[in-house]
Amino acid sequence: MTSKVYVALRVKASPERAFQAFTAEIGAWWRPSAMFQTTPRPGVLSFEGGQGGRLIETRAGGKVFEIGRIDVWDPPRRLVFAWRQANFPPDLHTEVEVTFEAVGEETRVGVEHRGFHNVPVGAARHGWPDQILLLRLADFWRAQIAAVAERLG
Numbered sequence: 001m002t003s004k005v006y007v008a009l010r011v012k013a014s015p016e017r018a019f020q021a022f023t024a025e026i027g028a029w030w031r032p033s034a035m036f037q038t039t040p041r042p043g044v045l046s047f048e049g050g051q052g053g054r055l056i057e058t059r060a061g062g063k064v065f066e067i068g069r070i071d072v073w074d075p076p077r078r079l080v081f082a083w084r085q086a087n088f089p090p091d092l093h094t095e096v097e098v099t100f101e102a103v104g105e106e107t108r109v110g111v112e113h114r115g116f117h118n119v120p121v122g123a124a125r126h127g128w129p130d131q132i133l134l135l136r137l138a139d140f141w142r143a144q145i146a147a148v149a150e151r152l153g
Contacts, residue, residue, distance in 0.1 A: 004114035005138040011149040015100040018107040019076035029151040
């Protein structure tokens with residue numbers, strides 16, 4: 001069984017615009033979190049778009065941390081990428097799937113983050129059991145989607 005969360009919110013934009021904001025503008029709307037930080041001192045996130053591209057974080061001084069590779073780049077419908085925090089073991093990552101579904105004049109942006117059952121108890125899990133960890137992770141992604149919605153006005 002895999003530990004996963006799914007959250008979705010509607011944003012006032014077309015799927016094309018929502019996908020573009022999520023990917024090309026991530027550096028402008030992303031909200032770092034002490035609980036799920038990718039690196040100890042947050043930098044600026046960006047996607048190197050396309051299948052096989054990367055989600056990276058560029059820190060002050062230019063050092064780049066690869067959060068993960070893009071497995072699916074299907075604008076404006078779907079994006080799947082690996083997610084790795086700096087405090088994960090070197091060979092471990094989880095997976096994030098983002099979907100963009102038209103709902104009238106809005107778009108439902110859904111995020112499923114899966115694979116936390118593979119993350120060992122410790123710094124990356126804050127010592128929490130699955131249920132608490134997943135509640136916190138859902139709150140984290142809900143806040144990120146809300147930041148995208150705010151970006152879109």
